[in-house]
Amino acid sequence: MTKEILAVYPGSFDPPTNGHLDIVMRASCLFPKIIVAITENVSKRHIFSLEKRINLFEKITENLKNVEVTSFSGLLANYLERINSFILIRGLRALSDFEYEFQMALMNRKLNKKIETIFLMTDQTYTFISSNMVKEIAMLGGNIIDFVPKCVDEELKKHVMGLSKENFAKQC
Numbered sequence: 001m002t003k004e005i006l007a008v009y010p011g012s013f014d015p016p017t018n019g020h021l022d023i024v025m026r027a028s029c030l031f032p033k034i035i036v037a038i039t040e041n042v043s044k045r046h047i048f049s050l051e052k053r054i055n056l057f058e059k060i061t062e063n064l065k066n067v068e069v070t071s072f073s074g075l076l077a078n079y080l081e082r083i084n085s086f087i088l089i090r091g092l093r094a095l096s097d098f099e100y101e102f103q104m105a106l107m108n109r110k111l112n113k114k115i116e117t118i119f120l121m122t123d124q125t126y127t128f129i130s131s132n133m134v135k136e137i138a139m140l141g142g143n144i145i146d147f148v149p150k151c152v153d154e155e156l157k158k159h160v161m162g163l164s165k166e167n168f169a170k171q172c
């Protein structure tokens, strides 16, 4: 197959972590073009707006010339059909990710049998990093610089400083 393959790395990325960055860097070596598709998942409460998450992901991938950051709403399978891409990249950490990711991969294939999900195993350095954990540590005043790119660290610090006590309790 010689046509240019477009692969999509979808996620909430609230916020992007070093684990996400590692996956996108590795995927960018495997495929000619990667679209990071950030979702405004209605069932999840995000601390960063969609625009902020796009902006942060753009910053951390500015050196990766074949990576483009965008957003989508609605069903992922429909979005893939619209942009004519049928390769999904997902990251896998421990066993805990497997069940959900397996179900998603099968469901997406059921919705559109052209969709193939490719899993990249996390690098062992990032196996315990999740956006949720990073947010929790930041909210409680911990140091997260080993887990996220510098611009994300700065943005999270700003966010924590700007929270009123009431919102702080809600978001912890």
Ligand SMILES: Nc1ncnc2c1ncn2[C@@H]1O[C@H](COP(=O)(O)OP(=O)(O)O)[C@@H](O)[C@H]1O
Pocket: 010, 011, 012, 013, 014, 017, 018, 019, 020, 023, 041, 089, 090, 091, 092, 093, 097, 121, 122, 123, 126, 127, 128, 129, 130, 131
């Ligand atoms: N530390 C990590 N190492 C490798 N992959 C990761 C890591 N953290 C998250 N991922 C993967 O990145 C993708 C996006 O994750 P996330 O931002 O949580 O979005 P979603 O809401 O779709 O789960 C998922 O495939 C997830 O398993």
Ligand SMILES: [Mg+2]
Pocket: none
């Ligand atoms: Mg997740």
